[in-house]
Amino acid sequence: MSALEHFSAPPRSLLARLLYGVRPWEALPWLAAIVAFFLFPGYVPIFGQILIMTLFALSLDIVVGYCGIVTLGHAAYYGTGAYTAGLLAVHGWSEPISNAAFAMAMAALVGFVTGAVILRAHGFITVMLTLAVTVTLYEVANHTGRWTGGDDGLRGIDMAPVLGRFEFDIYGDTAFFYALAALFLSFVVVRLLVNSPFGWSLKGIRENIGRMHAIGCPVYRRLLQAYTIAAALAGLAGALQAQTTQYVALRALSFDLSGDVLVMLIIGGIGRLYGAFIGVPVYILAQDRLASEDPANWYFWMGILLIVIVLFARGGMLALAARLWDRRRSDA
Amino acid sequence: MGDWSVLISIGLLGVAYGMVLYLISVGLSITMGLMGFVNLAHGVFAMAGGYVTVTLMNKYGVPFFAALAGAFVVAAVLGLVLERTLYARLYGTSDFDQVLFSIGLIFVSIAVVRHFWGPLTQPMRVPAYLKGVIPVLGRDFPSYRLFLIGFSIATIAVLWVTLEHSRFGAMIRAAVDNRRMAQSLGVNTSRLFAQTFALGSGLAGLGGGLGADILVIAPGYPIQYILYFMIVVILGGLGTIRGPFLAALLLGIADTACRYFWPEAGAVFIFILVFVILYFRPQGLLHRGRA
């Protein structure tokens, strides 16, 4: 898309704006998901897991890729969503969609409050602050075992059927489509945001924050808004996890999980919107396959995979794809 | 008994712990400040040193100090080899790629170590002349920890003197302050990086072997302790050797005190402490060179 095309008047109607710049191949991930569901029924539970983590990684991409903030504590919002959804369910609120919505709101609130503090800092302090938030929430959950189950985890989550009809069963079918729908809706929102003036101002902040201040952009406010949205989506992912697995463990609030999801995102490529869609399945399926083949030594092959990706697919797999695509374009 | 002797006990234990943390982390501080490389895998070299020490002593009957020397050499060589073959290719790439690489390296090292040594902790058999307790101000204090403090101080003194008064040290400081300028003055930064990385890794290996008592040698080592090393480096300020010393002492004593008086707090206290320090000194306690 040339610069001239981009700066002509954007379409006004909502539908036109939704479909603005949408390429045909963007339907691929969704079609692939549905095809995979029918082709590999034994893998449906793990596919559901992939969908939820993709949503989580997508929310992380907003913070890391679009706001340019390095966070090692994004699991704080995921975990907040998970525990909120779980606790509500344990105490009787088991309607999935409203449960998830409330959990999302809770995560957004926590995101807003912590973001207000975190975003005022720079450099290492930011990283340490994100870590501090996660570690603190983790310890709180650990020590309020009476409510959260502590390191035993939160059990007894019994969700009512989605829309009154679709029960969560051991085969994971309902969970799959439920997560897929949530991911789709969230993605639509994120895509809209990223391609809107709001999204462009975020890119500007990431590229040259001084300039953005100079032209009068309310930098801090924008970042906080984006951060809160990212926290909300992470919370949604956590809520989905709690609802479909019907279990919440302390790991949902851990530094380990934050690191894992960051790795998944980096594999796919940061700031490219679809990085999560590539990196998450690659990581989770590779881990699953490697761990089945050689449970004791899968770490080795996983490590080799990561090193190879860094050496040969610098910037993530989408960056590699972009380079190959550019090279072909320039050859042609 | 008295509260004073408790504090002294905690202080000494904390200092010993801090010394080990320093020996391991000082290399990381220098290489991060010098090369700007986010090397989360630094714990791998400490772990290597630990395994070498324990294996030399337990399996081959090598005396303690010789085993420590072996740990230093092996870790330094390992660092040199990895730096030349892998790390050097990644200087200047994005932070995230470096993080991914470090994590990959950690995974590989964990698997390799587990394959050859098994998943159990390696027992560290301290030589008999260093075992036992020594009464210090009315309390029994483990002799090995006192030895740790003494040995570490000696090593650190040698390190500081070397870096302060040698050309090598001057080159490092110059390159940390302003790499381009140093290059244009004829400093071979590529070779400097390799040498510094080797030195840092060797020290980490030495620290790993010495501290095998405190930071136990098991396959999960690089993941378990990386947070501590990062805290020491960040608190101390990148690119210096004195900053991390202060930070390591602080962290060692604070962590030990916390575990004695308030064990249930876990890591929260440490993070609050870190945050407070960073709030007042955002660049670290004694920062120098590139941010």
Added chain:
Amino acid sequence: MKIAGRTCVAVAALGACVLAAPAGAIADSVKVGFIVTLTGGQAGLGETIQKATKLYMKLHANELPAGLTIEPIWRDDTGPNPDQAKRLAQDLIVRDHVQFLSGITWTPNAMAVGAFTKQAKMPTVMSGNGAPAVTRESPYVVKTSFTVWQACYPLGQWAAKNGIKAAYTAVTDYAGGHDAENAFIKGFTEGGGKILGSARIPFNTVDFLPFVQRIKDAKPPVVFVFAPGAAAATTYMKAFDDLGVKQAGIKIIGPGDITDDMELQNMGPAVLGVETALYYSAVAPQPATKAFVEAWHKEYGANDTPGFFSVNGWDAIAAIYGAVKALNGKMDPDKTMAYLSHWKNPDSPRGPLEIDPETRDVIHNVYMRRVEMVDGKLANVVFDTIPHVKDPWKEFNK
């Protein structure tokens, strides 16, 4: 556009290959899904269950009827990770079509998987955890391991009866540790003992010395110690040794976990004289124990000693073999559970083993042991036996 399309197709094809790789179906095989800890700090626990299972299967290969095989599938939970354990269970059931689940280390993992087996109607022989409440989660769970109360409660009673008037407790801060602490305190105080203080040590502790220093400063005559699994116990014991706790006149007691036979040789002479209670010892005098340890040494070397986790794994696969033989490979879930609930093995390496049909948990002997030098090696020498112990927790919480 074309290259993007081609790349997508290539990636999809690769993905399909990865997913479609067959799991290797064997005709008429009963699949058993094991979920154990194979990586991380406590990987020794999972590894030894694996070794025990493989050894049993090797020695009893000819016992199965012709054409019937048992195929173990191993999965790694990487530690106390209840949602991961549950997902692994789900994958094993939905993707690999197992007929049994086994292993399941750590109480939180057990509780998560336990509840799930009820939904899935999957017979589960738990060999990896000591959770007292898990058999109540589902009628499809049977345990061949232990409960933490079975050792710690009689130990408390024994301590009170044998002249110990006061004690300090020091446990690792997690569910298993809390169970141990509660069990010991109940048994001990019922016998008239006094608890001087309790310390709970965070699970991921790096340096044990500050805690041990605190215990030493309290100057108790006896300290009750609990740590999960071998590696933690070794570092704990080393810390006690470093600070000269024994020399200061403080006696150490605890469940046999802290002098696990698997790690005992690594602990060094620091642990001489430590008295523990457990349902197994590698040097117990029963012929079945001797045969088991000998077979283990023959297969895995003289420096490898089976510990209580090895015995748990052994008994689990033995029970599974029994069920498969009895039902001739047709593992109807309810019939399987009916068989397993009445499982008895008088020749288990731990001594006489019985499953309590009421609770589906184990009934076994508990031995009082003391660490002594035997033939130049450290050993848990049995000096007293408490026979036929049911799980006290379930008795108290009917």
